[in-house]
Amino acid sequence: MARDPLSRPRRERLSTTSAVRKDPERPSRLRIWLRRRRGLARPLLLGGLGLGAMALLVVAVRAADPLQRLRDLAGAVGAFGEIGEGTGLAVGLVILEGREHTPRDLIVSALGVSRGDPILDFSPEAARRRLETISWVARAEVSRQLPSTILVRIEERRPFAIWQHNGRFAIVDRSGQVMATEHLGQFETLPLLVGAGAETAGAALYDELRRHEAVRDRVQALIRIQERRWNLRLHNGTDVLLPAGNERVALERLAELQQEARLLDRPLAAIDLRLSDRLVLRPSREPEPAEAPAPRDGRTARRG
Structure with missing residues (x-):
């Protein structure tokens, strides 16, 4: 007699480990441990998240232009200059190399920066272009060295x-x-x-x-x-x-x-x-006779 296929016994996957029946009313040791340390769990969690975010930020800054990353962060909060001031990133020193004849006041005017200005607001590229409009300057290089230094190198034209x-x-x-x-x-x-x-x-x-x-x-x-x-x-x-x-x-x-x-x-x-x-x-033409020099006391010179 053929067996009905629908009457075959149901197959179930069983765990190979022995199951221990637990009383649902009895809390496990893990739950008890967590309840006792619930006051420490939140600070630990927040600290871990903070360290993770800081690590991601460091990796991102190292993987790209650090100054551009700072600009992006500043732009996200809408306070580029205020961040520079608040973090101490202000111009404290300008180093100039290569100047011999170029007037110093022209260089200062072309840089357009003063001590104490937010260094992140300063554009090295714009300053370079302004410097190269000075007639003495053939080429210029401008860079920022955080936290507070601007380095300027100029190559002057040689007077001929x-x-x-x-x-x-x-x-x-x-x-x-x-x-x-x-x-x-x-x-x-x-x-x-x-x-x-x-x-x-x-x-x-x-x-x-x-x-x-x-x-x-x-x-x-x-x-x-x-x-x-x-x-x-x-x-x-x-x-x-x-x-x-x-x-x-x-x-x-x-x-x-x-x-x-x-x-x-x-x-x-x-x-x-x-x-x-x-x-x-x-x-050449014959030179004309020179006049007798006037005496220092004003008297007329005697002709011999």
Whole structure:
């Protein structure tokens, strides 16, 4: 006789451990222990949660930009500046490196920060951009060193020459960038460039002059003529006319003439090297007789 499948006995999973029947009315030892220590459970729980949150915060700060994390935290409570003041993160020291000629007041103005200001309110990137607008500053680096220090490093443009144009003088670098127009006395040993365009083209000609020391030492000024060629004004007043675009060959020729005939030491008004196949010399005018110096007591000098 076939057995009805619905009449099969029900299968149940049984625990392999022996079950002990407990009296529901009798509290377990664990419950008694917890009841006795209920007063300590809440502080322990809160302390554990606090330590866990602090650990998560430390990991997050180390994994990303610490300053950005501080900004995010400050923004979450809407009190960025107040947090900086409340935690003592205020500007206490500004360290400046690399300054030689840049006026100090211009640097202070560009930084835009004062002692005691919240350091988290200070933007190093914005300060860097302002510093690089100063004519003396080629590059700048600005950083914060928490809790209270701002570090500023600048790289100045190097003064190359004094540029004279329209009766005004300025200090320029090799690219022609004007760096200063006042207090130029300390730069009097720099080469003198004269005329429109001389500030940007002068470095190339000066580099050629440096190859011929005997010529360079006698040059007082490099004069740009109509922004296309150069004259050299010597200390004795002689003008050397150089050809446009062929200065190297002309200077080599001039150095040879100086070595062979001491040409640059002669009383000449001009030495014209613009023609490659000839040398044109213009003699200077005869000097006029000097007047007799007036005597110190005001009496008329006796002529012999």
